[in-house]
Amino acid sequence: MKITIKITFLALSILTFLSGNVAAQTKEPRAQNIFVELGGPGLLFSANYDTRFTQKRDGIGGRIGAGYVAADNNSLFTLPLQVNYLLGVHNKYFEIGLGATYMGAHDDDKEDFLSFETSSFIGTMTFGYRYQPEIRGFSFRASINPVFNRSNFIPYFAGISFGYTF
Numbered sequence: 001m002k003i004t005i006k007i008t009f010l011a012l013s014i015l016t017f018l019s020g021n022v023a024a025q026t027k028e029p030r031a032q033n034i035f036v037e038l039g040g041p042g043l044l045f046s047a048n049y050d051t052r053f054t055q056k057r058d059g060i061g062g063r064i065g066a067g068y069v070a071a072d073n074n075s076l077f078t079l080p081l082q083v084n085y086l087l088g089v090h091n092k093y094f095e096i097g098l099g100a101t102y103m104g105a106h107d108d109d110k111e112d113f114l115s116f117e118t119s120s121f122i123g124t125m126t127f128g129y130r131y132q133p134e135i136r137g138f139s140f141r142a143s144i145n146p147v148f149n150r151s152n153f154i155p156y157f158a159g160i161s162f163g164y165t166f
Contacts, residue, residue, distance in 0.1 A: 031057045031086075031132060033139050033165050040145050040159025041080035041101050041124040042067040048080070048161070057134060058086040058093060077104040084126060091133050095143065097126035123148045132165050139165045 033050040041063075042048065048065030052058070060083070067078040082099025104119040128143025141161040147154050 029135075030055045031061070031165060033132065033163050035139060035141065035161040035163025037065070037141070037159050037161035039157065040143060040161065041065070041082055041097075041099060041126065041147075042078050042159075043080075043101065043103070043147075044069050044076065044078070046078060046080060048163075050084070052086070057132065058088060060085050063097070063099075073108045075106045075108070077106075078102065080124060082124060082126065086130060086132075088130075091131055093130040093132060095126055095128045095130045095141070097124075099124050101147075120149070126159075128159070136166045137164070139163045 030052045031050075032052075033048075035048050035050070037046050037048055038044075040046070042065050044067060046065040046067030048063050050061060050063040052061040054060065062083050063080070064082075065078075065080045067076075067080070069076050079102040080099065081101070082097045084095055084097030084099075086093040086095055088094055100121050101124050102119065102121055104117075106117045125146045125148075126143050127145075128141060131140040133139065139162070141159070141163075143159045144155075145157045145159050147157050
């Protein structure tokens with residue numbers, strides 16, 4: 001679990017540094033979003049932050065999130081990190097992205113000799129639609145999110161999210 005905290009801290013520090021340096025250069029507002037997502041790069045459920053790296057509503061940006069699911073002495077923590085690009089006009093965008101998701105799984109069944117703790121990374125992609133208001137307000141995303149590692153490629157993974165743009 002200590003490595004998970006270190007990875008989360010490092011990723012948040014990098015995004016904060018990048019977004020702070022870009023914001024200091026001009027005074028135009030850039031798009032920033034917070035959202036919850038079912039499926040997608042966070043796999044099951046995640047809370048996320050997304051920002052543009054330039055002072056625009058579209059263009060290149062990035063996202064970071066965290067997800068946690070627990071049931072029957074088992075738990076899964078996910079940390080999706082992705083670079084993405086928005087292409088569109090006004091408040092309707094096509095989103096493409098590429099990144100990785102850290103997964104930490106834990107089985108806390110004391111009576112089962114097969115209990116485990118494991119972690120790994122998977123590659124993620126995003127191809128989707130994003131409704132993002134021009135100033136601030138409700139945002140919506142729907143996407144196809146292929147996931148892959150060295151031995152597998154799953155092209156039909158999907159995600160849907162609801163959030164707020166500011």
